[in-house]
Amino acid sequence: MVEPDTLGPMNDITQPHDRLFKVVMSYPETAGALLRERLPVKVSQLLVPEAPQLVEGTFVEEHLWPYYSDRLFETKTITGKPVVFYVLLEHKSYADDKVAWQLCRGIYGIMDQKSRAEENWRKLPAVLPMLLYHGQQEWRIPNQLLALIDADEVMTPWLLNFHFPVVDLGPIPNQELSQESKLRTCLMALKYGTRDPQEQMEALEELISALIKTPELLVSVLRYLLTTFSNLSENHVRQIISRVNPQEEAEMMSQFAREILAKGKPEWAALARQEGEQKGKLEGKLEGKLEGKLEGKLEGKTETFVSQLQYRFGELPLWSIQKIAAANSETLDKWILRILDAPTLESVFADPS
Numbered sequence: 001m002v003e004p005d006t007l008g009p010m011n012d013i014t015q016p017h018d019r020l021f022k023v024v025m026s027y028p029e030t031a032g033a034l035l036r037e038r039l040p041v042k043v044s045q046l047l048v049p050e051a052p053q054l055v056e057g058t059f060v061e062e063h064l065w066p067y068y069s070d071r072l073f074e075t076k077t078i079t080g081k082p083v084v085f086y087v088l089l090e091h092k093s094y095a096d097d098k099v100a101w102q103l104c105r106g107i108y109g110i111m112d113q114k115s116r117a118e119e120n121w122r123k124l125p126a127v128l129p130m131l132l133y134h135g136q137q138e139w140r141i142p143n144q145l146l147a148l149i150d151a152d153e154v155m156t157p158w159l160l161n162f163h164f165p166v167v168d169l170g171p172i173p174n175q176e177l178s179q180e181s182k183l184r185t186c187l188m189a190l191k192y193g194t195r196d197p198q199e200q201m202e203a204l205e206e207l208i209s210a211l212i213k214t215p216e217l218l219v220s221v222l223r224y225l226l227t228t229f230s231n232l233s234e235n236h237v238r239q240i241i242s243r244v245n246p247q248e249e250a251e252m253m254s255q256f257a258r259e260i261l262a263k264g265k266p267e268w269a270a271l272a273r274q275e276g277e278q279k280g281k282l283e284g285k286l287e288g289k290l291e292g293k294l295e296g297k298l299e300g301k302t303e304t305f306v307s308q309l310q311y312r313f314g315e316l317p318l319w320s321i322q323k324i325a326a327a328n329s330e331t332l333d334k335w336i337l338r339i340l341d342a343p344t345l346e347s348v349f350a351d352p353s
Contacts, residue, residue, distance in 0.1 A: 016227040017091035017134075017193060018069035023220045024186035025071045025087070026054060026343050033180035035073070035085060038130065038167045046077045052085065059086070059106035067092050068102060072110065074125075082125035084110060089132045093194045100145045103129040103164055129164040134190040139168040174206055182217060185210040189221050193228035200229045204236065211244045216350060218244050219252070251319055301329070305336050313345040323349050 025031050028051035035052060036044050052073035060068045069089040076082055086106050090099055107127045114124050133139050141147070146161040169177065169191040177191070178184040188210055192203045207225070211218055222240060225232055234253075241249045302324060309316055327335070335348050342348045 015065055015069065015091075016224050017089065017190060018065065020186060020189060020193075020220055020224040021069045021089045021132075022071065023343075024182060024217065027182055028052065028054065030180060030183045030186070031071070031073055031087075033178055033183045034087070035075075035130075037178055037180075037183075039085075039128075039165060043128065046079075047083070048076050048078055050075070055084075059109040060088075060102070061105075064102065067096070070106060084114075084125050084127045086110060086127055086129045087132065088129065089134070089190075091134060091190075091194065093136045095133065095135055095137055095139045095141050097141050098148065099131060099141070100143070100148055100164070103131065104145055104160075104162070107162070129162065131164055131166045132169070132187075132190075133166060134169045134187075135194055136170070136196075138170055139166050174203075181210070181214050185214045185217050185221060189224055193224060197229070197231045201231055204229075204232075208240055208243055211240065215244050216347075219346070222252075248319070251317075301332055301336075305332060305339075308336070308339050309345065309348070312339060312342075316345070320345060320349065 025034070031054065032051040035047065039047075052075040055072040055074055057072065058070055059072070060070050067090065069091065071087045071089075073085045073087065074082065075085070086103065088099070088103055088106065090096060096102075107129060110127050111124055115121055131143070143166050144161055144163045146156055146159060149156075149159055149161075151159060169187055172187075172191075174184075174188050174191070177187040185207075188203070188207055192200050192207070195203075207221070211221060218241070222237065225240075226237065238249065238253060241252050245252070306316065306324065309320070324332075338348045
């Protein structure tokens with residue numbers, strides 16, 4: 001099984017918490033686990049068993065991106081009514097006492113979008129907010145909008161209000177973060193992403209154990225750790241890769257070395273140069289052989305598949321060309337079907353086992 005996230009340039013990432021959260025929440029079964037496990041019981045019991053559908057887009061204003069990430073999911077209740085879940089991730093190191101206002105603006109934006117999409121609407125879907133918090137301080141702020149309204153108590157029944165469940169990752173034991181493996185790995189990484197360096201390194205072994213069970217998250221989580229765990233070294237990264245996905249160690253170390261070097265860590269320069277030279281030699285030896293295979297075997301189908309991949313994901317890395325060149329017709333057919341809904345290049349080739 002391979003990673004679902006691409007190895008894009010690290011300096012394109014403006015917010016590591018946002019990237020990890022959105023990658024993992026793109027798995028429908030992971031989003032479904034979050035809702036089932038963390039919504040009030042009476043609400044979760046009302047939902048249909050099918051996984052929720054992700055709605056692309058964001059309702060967080062651009063100047064707030066360093067502090068919040070959001071994801072929107074649509075599903076139905078067992079009575080057939082539509083329901084929308086607005087999940088907000090707060091990634092400040094302290095709890096924001098104005099988060100209810102941010103949720104309110106998101107809810108309004110969702111309602112406004114729905115009303116504009118259907119001019120003759122009679123009823124709008126229910127929009128339920130949820131807050132994920134992974135700051136250092138424990139969450140102690142009231143989870144309702146009225147806590148921010150300066151009004152006499154007698155007026156409160158007539159004022160706009162809503163409550164929202166808060167999932168504070170800090171007090172939750174790691175093994176109880178989720179019963180779903182990918183969600184547990186993600187939440188564990190987020191939990192320690194805002195902690196002090198000593199706590200981060202003490203949690204590293206448990207994070208590796210979680211990654212061994214979810215190797216498809218290796219790239220996404222490693223990228224997150226490299227940008228949030230200040231004491232993570234080259235040796236730590238190599239150890240993680242060798243234990244989780246040893247077959248990809250050389251390729252991944254080379255890529256991570258280039259990314260980290262771009263972030264201004266000169267101690268990775270030697271590795272980047274060494275791995276780059278080795279990769280160049282390997283590409284030189286394999287280029288003709290692999291291209292020959294691509295031209296000679298299942299030429300039409302393979303060329304179409306390669307063109308589709310390049311159109312979706314850009315220039316193909318060497319490891320993907322190797323996989324294509326070694327694949328039989330049945331395997332190619334499976335990969336071709338995945339192109340339509342695969343979120344990343346790696347997920348096209350992922351082993352479902």
